[in-house]
Amino acid sequence: MANKNKYPVVVFIGQPNCGxxxxxxxxxxxxxxxxxxxxxxxxxxxxxxxxxxxxFNIIDLPGTYSLNPSDPxxxxxxxxxxxxxxxxxxxxxxxxxxxxxxxxxxxxxxxGYPMVIALNMTDLAExxxxxxxxxxxxxxxxxxxxxxxAYHGRGIKELLEAAxxxxxxxxxxxxxxxSRDVENKIQEMxxxxxxxxxVVGNPRFTAIKMIEAENLLxxxxxxxxxxxxxxxxxxVRKDLEDMHNAPAYEVIAAERHHLAMxxxxxxxxxxxxxxxxxxxxxxxxxxxxxLGYFILLGVLVGFFLVIFKIGSPLEEILxxxxxxxxxxxxxxxxxxxxxxxxxxxxxxxxxxxxxxxPFFVPLIFIMSFLEDVGYLAxxxxxxDNFMHGIGLHGKSVxxxxxxxxxxxxxIVSTRILESRRDxxxxxxxIPFIPCSARTTIILALVAFYLGPMWAFGFYVFNMLLIGLLxxxxxxxxxxPSPGLILEIPSLKLPSLKNMIQKTYFQLKxxxxxxxPILIVGSIVLGLLQFFQIDGVIxxxxxxLVEKGLGLPRETGVTLIFGFLRKELSLVMMLQALxxxxxxxxxxVSREQILVFTVFVSFFIxxxxxxxxxxxxxxxxxxxxxxxxxxxxxVTLSMLVRLVI
Amino acid sequence: MISLIDAPSDTPLRIVDIHxxxxxxxxxxxxxxxxxxxxxxxxxxxxxxxxxxxxxxNGTSLAIGRGVAQKIWVEIVGEQK
Numbered sequence: 001m002a003n004k005n006k007y008p009v010v011v012f013i014g015q016p017n018c019g020x021x022x023x024x025x026x027x028x029x030x031x032x033x034x035x036x037x038x039x040x041x042x043x044x045x046x047x048x049x050x051x052x053x054x055x056f057n058i059i060d061l062p063g064t065y066s067l068n069p070s071d072p073x074x075x076x077x078x079x080x081x082x083x084x085x086x087x088x089x090x091x092x093x094x095x096x097x098x099x100x101x102x103x104x105x106x107x108x109x110x111x112g113y114p115m116v117i118a119l120n121m122t123d124l125a126e127x128x129x130x131x132x133x134x135x136x137x138x139x140x141x142x143x144x145x146x147x148x149x150a151y152h153g154r155g156i157k158e159l160l161e162a163a164x165x166x167x168x169x170x171x172x173x174x175x176x177x178x179s180r181d182v183e184n185k186i187q188e189m190x191x192x193x194x195x196x197x198x199v200v201g202n203p204r205f206t207a208i209k210m211i212e213a214e215n216l217l218x219x220x221x222x223x224x225x226x227x228x229x230x231x232x233x234x235x236v237r238k239d240l241e242d243m244h245n246a247p248a249y250e251v252i253a254a255e256r257h258h259l260a261m262x263x264x265x266x267x268x269x270x271x272x273x274x275x276x277x278x279x280x281x282x283x284x285x286x287x288x289x290x291l292g293y294f295i296l297l298g299v300l301v302g303f304f305l306v307i308f309k310i311g312s313p314l315e316e317i318l319x320x321x322x323x324x325x326x327x328x329x330x331x332x333x334x335x336x337x338x339x340x341x342x343x344x345x346x347x348x349x350x351x352x353x354x355x356x357x358p359f360f361v362p363l364i365f366i367m368s369f370l371e372d373v374g375y376l377a378x379x380x381x382x383x384d385n386f387m388h389g390i391g392l393h394g395k396s397v398x399x400x401x402x403x404x405x406x407x408x409x410x411i412v413s414t415r416i417l418e419s420r421r422d423x424x425x426x427x428x429x430i431p432f433i434p435c436s437a438r439t440t441i442i443l444a445l446v447a448f449y450l451g452p453m454w455a456f457g458f459y460v461f462n463m464l465l466i467g468l469l470x471x472x473x474x475x476x477x478x479x480p481s482p483g484l485i486l487e488i489p490s491l492k493l494p495s496l497k498n499m500i501q502k503t504y505f506q507l508k509x510x511x512x513x514x515x516p517i518l519i520v521g522s523i524v525l526g527l528l529q530f531f532q533i534d535g536v537i538x539x540x541x542x543x544l545v546e547k548g549l550g551l552p553r554e555t556g557v558t559l560i561f562g563f564l565r566k567e568l569s570l571v572m573m574l575q576a577l578x579x580x581x582x583x584x585x586x587x588v589s590r591e592q593i594l595v596f597t598v599f600v601s602f603f604i605x606x607x608x609x610x611x612x613x614x615x616x617x618x619x620x621x622x623x624x625x626x627x628x629x630x631x632x633x634v635t636l637s638m639l640v641r642l643v644i
Numbered sequence: 645m646i647s648l649i650d651a652p653s654d655t656p657l658r659i660v661d662i663h664x665x666x667x668x669x670x671x672x673x674x675x676x677x678x679x680x681x682x683x684x685x686x687x688x689x690x691x692x693x694x695x696x697x698x699x700x701x702n703g704t705s706l707a708i709g710r711g712v713a714q715k716i717w718v719e720i721v722g723e724q725k
Binding site: 066483 | 670671673679702703704706708711712
């Protein structure tokens with residue numbers, strides 16, 4: 001299988017939480033993202049690596065439990081595996097749950113690509129009392145097995161040597177024979193594959209996947225093109241079902257399971273009653289029906305305290321130079337066209353550095369800590385109850401928590417949700433979660449001028465609103481959510497190296513994606529001001545702004561175009577009103593501050609969020625999201641104005 | 645044979661069958677939950693909330709919603725710890 005480009009392509013594939021990305025990072029340096037929440041490196045990353053003079057491409061794929069994808073993240077892994085035909089597959093296996101991991105390993109062996117197994121987390125397996133005889137496992141599987149502890153970088157050298165050996169030798173493991181009756185059926189199917197039938201991997205793998213394929217599309221497709229083959233397939237499936245009185249796909253899954261358990265038992269010994277590790281005993285507290293919630297509350301409160309203890313001072317320090325630069329600029333460039341463009345540029349760049357980053361970086365760092373330890377999966381377990389109230393389930397918790405920092409990575413992380421329904425509802429709700437920019441506005445306005453209790457009330461109101469919207473939306477999306485099926489990985493000590501790498505990786509994707517959009521939006525706003533279009537817009541919006549919301553007319557542009565530079569909505573309002581932050585009250589009443597905050601919080605969050613929804617879920621959902629945000633923002637702020 | 649949701653916690657149970665559509669059942673197979681596996685219901689499940697299921701056969705654990713747990717049929721094969 002010589003690959004077109006001259007460097008061999010090596011793919012890292014394994015079940016979620018097997019340490020695949022940690023191993024990938026150990027081999028490749030700063031590239032992939034690792035976490036302890038199933039399905040985090042939902043994008044796959046490439047890296048060109050040079051080891052001992054040999055150059056090769058390595059690719060880290062999202063975790064997948066089997067070769068039959070069940071959520072978008074798994075589909076990314078499989079389309080890549082089949083379309084790219086890698087020269088070598090490194091199957092990363094969690095040694096502490098070898099029995100289950102082998103089921104996927106056997107499926108990969110059936111595929112027949114050249115393969116090496118990285119038996120990862122052998123240190124964790126030992127703690128659990130599991131000892132595996134590597135040589136025996138290799139003999140049973142017919143594939144090279146290299147013990148690794150990616151977390152400490154142990155075994156990397158041996159793994160790469162085994163990989164090169166396999167690359168040079170080529171060849172792949174002989175497939176493992178199943179029980180006679182099932183094997184005969186597969187042979188029958190295999191021999192009936194017409195010569196020109198598209199074969200994936202090898203005929204046996206294709207035959208197995210045909211038998212397992214349950215989706216209607218494939219069956220109809222086959223019925224259309226090859227009715228005789230379809231008849232054969234139905235016969236084989238029927239025979240299998242009669243033999244084991246279970247559907248064909250279940251018979252095959254059971255075969256793999258029994259074979260995996262046999263190999264596991266023959267190659268490993270498990271010392272029962274190994275004393276429960278400290279981390280396991282901690283688990284009883286973390287997931288305790290009552291205590292668990294106090295810990296969760298503590299984690300969330302701590303989460304915000306740390307972010308704002310680091311964020312606010314950092315913001316002040318960084319805003320200084322941006323402000324001075326702008327003053328210097330206005331003195332030198334005067335107020336020509338150039339000034340507005342450059343000023344818009346600086347505000348966009350400065351806004352990114354001085355306002356978004358001071359909150360974004362600590363947030364992502366803490367999130368990676370929570371993920372690395374495995375706490376996010378447990379938060380999903382604890383929060384599942386509340387999420388049911390809004391028609392979702394525990395798996396949406398992680399995207400929601402991410403949303404408090406920035407909506408953009410939160411939308412991307414909805415890829416771990418199996419059903420499109422859950423994914424759409426979660427993605428429509430995320431823009432209502434106050435990101436760090438909006439939280440700054442809530443703190444700077446509501447907390448400062450109306451008092452902390454008002455700000456707390458605002459947050460509670462915000463959560464209730466999200467709950468209400470969730471219920472309303474699940475009313476429209478009739479089909480029930482499939483319910484929570486979330487693996488709870490073992491608690492692990494966090495690795496600082498992993499957390500730093502993950503923060504760097506998230507930061508880079510933010511810089512590449514959201515920041516340019518922020519800068520462009522900021523320049524557009526600058527041009528609006530230059531061409532005095534903002535005056536025109538204010539008059540056009542006056543009926544809504546003044547009559548509807550009871551706000552000064554000048555805030556029109558800030559309200560409607562605030563989403564171009566959400567972080568700067570506060571600054572823009574002060575500028576529009578021509579007043580400094582401290583004497584804002586001279587121009588605006590307390591009620592007006594509340595109405596302004598409600599509007600800005602629930603209006604379109606920012607251009608990047610709309611762009612990412614468009615990219616992830618398509619145009620229709622993006623427009624639906626915009627419409628939803630606009631209507632809720634307008635109606636709510638009018639309501640608030642009438643009520644208070 | 646009883647539904648997992650009614651089973652006592654911390655008691656070894658054997659999976660007899662998994663009801664539901666093929667997508668749902670395949671998800672469990674992929675997670676390593678098969679017929680005849682030994683599982684245990686952890687006592688930490690929350691009033692109406694999800695239940696925590698430990699698979700003794702392969703050492704993994706899953707948090708599953710109550711609706712999901714109702715579709716898993718088990719029989720008791722040991723006494724409560």
